[in-house]
Amino acid sequence: MASTAPAPYITSSLPHTHSLPQQHTTPPSYPYQHQHPHMDSSLFVQDDQQVELPLIDLQLLCQEDAAEIHKLLIGAKEWGFLQVANHSVSCKLLSEIEQQAYHAFTLPAEAKARAEPAAGSAHGYLPKSSGADGKKPRLNEALRVPLNPEKRADMIIKLWPEGNEAFSSVVEEYIAAVESILLQLLRSFASGLGLDPLQFTHDLSRDGISAVLRMNFYNASSQPLPTLAFQAHSDPQILTILHQNGVDGLQILKDNKWIAVKPRFGSFVVNVGDLLQVMSNDLYPSVIHRVVMKSDKFRSSLVLAVTPHPQAIVRPAPQLVTEQRPSQYVPFAADEYFSSMDFLAFNVAKSHLHKFRSIPTLA
Ligand code: OGA
């Protein structure tokens, strides 16, 4: 019974099929087209290169169903990416948070500008930019919403000086709901490997530069299509959960080929981050991915990842280090890893793992 996929969610009442209001339909022209290796005809992915990722039933994981845990481990090993259904996040909550994200991104430009990150901070609103204005080049708009409640309140007040209770409460509810999915998945990874179920959840934190709910907003109107909308990268944290509105665009790099992920309504995409690759001693790969827009429908996504305390030491789980598979990494502090990245640049999360390998490799 529990293995049946849930009824498809109608995730949004928003106008997916419509272009944005006028103020957003004339983005500055993009100088990127000739600069990046991925900005070429390879953005097209043939239908036969579109895949359905392994689908994991969260309720079965909660029940410690051995076959489902096995499916999780095999899927993560083979793909680094999975989809998760039967997760008990209501379609109402998904619809509400999409609407709140839409409200934030369609605020007047002055309001969004107030929420741009202060020096030294990676929280707040990041505009789409060609880089010509002195800002970091970015292909999409993003809002980096802190997981720390006080920092989150500070950011919300900048966007809405009068406050926005609906945004605050929906975001809080969403963070709690998707974090609990990530925690369950990490427990299942650990128990499937025969480790202490809490092995991968020690030292998690809602603070630090990488502890954000990232809201992405893509508007490809007036762009030549298809267009690269999020540069190829891997996610630096432990495990990421992604919710997309009804518009697809996610592609993952598998065996050196770009493959489009077929959206499944109502399911989340989950992917292994750089730090789980380390903690699993390279058992689970942190896979490179990107977003390619094929239409001018607006696309929004919500990305949340579990991340360790900045001072936590990250290293392969000792039980996964054997004579046959020695430790692939030297231990390092989480903030050492994150501080080597530029979170405000659009190609932020290019993996830096090579720097921490026991036998150093080139980038
Ligand atoms: C990210 C990301 C994908 C998407 O924000 O790290 O990979 O679909 N986003 O927006």
Ligand code: NI
């Ligand atoms: Ni990503």
